[in-house]
Amino acid sequence: MTTRIDRRMAKLKSEGRPALVTYIMGGDPDYDTALAIMKGLPLAGSDIIELGMPFSDPMADGPAIQAAGLRALKGGQTLARTLKMAAEFRAGDNDTPIVLMGYYNPIYIYGVDRFLVDAKASGIDGLIVVDLPPEMDEELCIPALKAGVNFIRLATPTTDDKRLPKVLENTSGFVYYVSMTGITGSALADTAKVSAAVTRIKGHTALPVCVGFGVKTAEQARVIGASADGVVVGTAIVNAIANVLGPKGEKTADPAEAVATLVSGLAQGVRSARLAAAE
């Protein structure tokens, strides 16, 4: 069974370029604006969309994504509304993969079985749940795979060769390599080390490897994209939204346009990655 993620990754491979994976927080700064931002992402050059599920206690996120989650929750976002947002997007775009990213508790409270049914119906293709390591696979990973939803695992610099097979075992769609030990939005790690880590992981799996945490500019996207199958950008996009919000949350410019401008630049970086690498 292939998923939208598999198909998209295969297509990009045939084109000889890495994927641009863009993260936005569901409902940030409000439902309608977030939906408009999301709809603009494929046009600006995003290949895969990570849609954040806001959580009150995001332990692996830096200040920017923490603030985005709070804005969304303050605007009344819930897991049900994030699913609705995905479904509205899906109605107009049947190809761009959507990966939900967040923490387990809202899903657990929603109910795992009900969540998987609703996620599938909303056009969700994959899940990234930060606080569910392989040791907790029975919770959501196995049921998700049975439901035909990819479960995308994070591999980190602390995941050594001994542990990698365990991390990769039930992973599907792609592997998300976290470039550093740290929270989202930190400074990018040494790119040579990241590249070596990607090669190491590829020695253990045929799945595409996407790299995230710390990628903020088109140039960084180009450098990382030279070795990785995809480049994930989150904090920079979330910041582009925050930058056009005033002290009371009022919009000083169009957030969707601000995001589209940034993503277009990142897309150019990603598209020139292999070109540059080949030179």
Add this chain to the structure above:
Amino acid sequence: MNKPAMPNSFRTGPDEQGMFGIFGGRFVAETLMPLILDLEDEWNKAKNDPEFKAELQNLSTHYAGRPSKLYFAEGLTKHLREVSSAKGLGGGAKVYFKREDLNHTGSHKINNCLGQILLAKRMGKKRIIAETGAGQHGVASATVAARFGYPCVVYMGATDVARQSPNVFRMKLLGAEVRPVTAGHGTLKDAMNEALRDWVTNVEDTYYLIGTAAGPHPYPELVRDFQSVIGTEARAQILEQEGRLPDVIIAAVGGGSNAIGLFHPFLDDKDVRIIGIEAGGRGLDGIEHCASMSAGRPGVLHGNRTYLLQNSDGQILDGHSISAGLDYPGVGPEHSWLRDSGRVQYEPILDDEALEAFQLTTRVEGIIPALESAHAIAHAMKIVPKMDKDQIVIVNLSGRGDKDVHTVANMLGMEI
């Protein structure tokens, strides 16, 4: 609610996955997984290593001042017998205090910190981080870091920094860096989030010294084991002083480390009634309390599944308690399991009731209890007058209340 089958022993958990029934587990980011597996290995080796046990024993005796006394609270007993008589009951059980307030640093927290700093040393870590609510665990962490020569960073909610200023100063004197956390309500939950963010960033060289019997496996187990010295001593002491086991034991539950420490050695003594006291704050009707087991439901936070205060979307609520140490929307997973299995009964005590117990204990015993411990005493005040004179109650006096005098003065409308 379905009750799990009654086990043969209540003292065998957790299982190999770190579960107490459905509670506990290892709900952490992948970055931390290899480290908590290392910690589990090291803990399994250490607990059977005579050298480790001897060093901990030596420090407990000569540095922390163990064993702590089991004290017959004659003044409080007399007072509660008068209350009983006035109600025409003519009863009033004997009340004993387990005097953890007399430990070095003024609370039970030192028991766990000494154990964990020795683990950090064995693992070759270079830096200690901790979270703190009331500041008791922060002080104990800063103390052992000073004693063993480690740099120490303590995360503390900004609200707690303000209401527990004496402890903030103590930590600074001990050489720790106190980092105020402004997220959320600025209390223990937010401090724990920030400590986890530090840990995930500095995972190679940093040891996270968790202060309560919560977090990912193996923390709930190892913190419990280090704190069980409380119950082990109390059990032997009451047998020596009274020739029998108590009828009731009571302890306050925030994360629940002092409570599990007292309870665990008594769990299979089926005639001992065990009561954990949650912070009822301003009452369970609204959201201004921290009674996660009385008014919450199971969820996943800070590495474990346990009872949590949360809304219908699974967002964690901030809660409220007069006591910074109880101001946490969750609880250690073993308590959640003990609640569902029915072995331990959990009851809320309101801010005002705790405040009254704080004042009464100070006047009739000459002991200023921590506001956390005052919650446990307040429950004793409710049940002791209804008990018989030949019955025995042990209350865990988990810490001393010097740190709380500003909060209490404020509540009583006094300026100091």
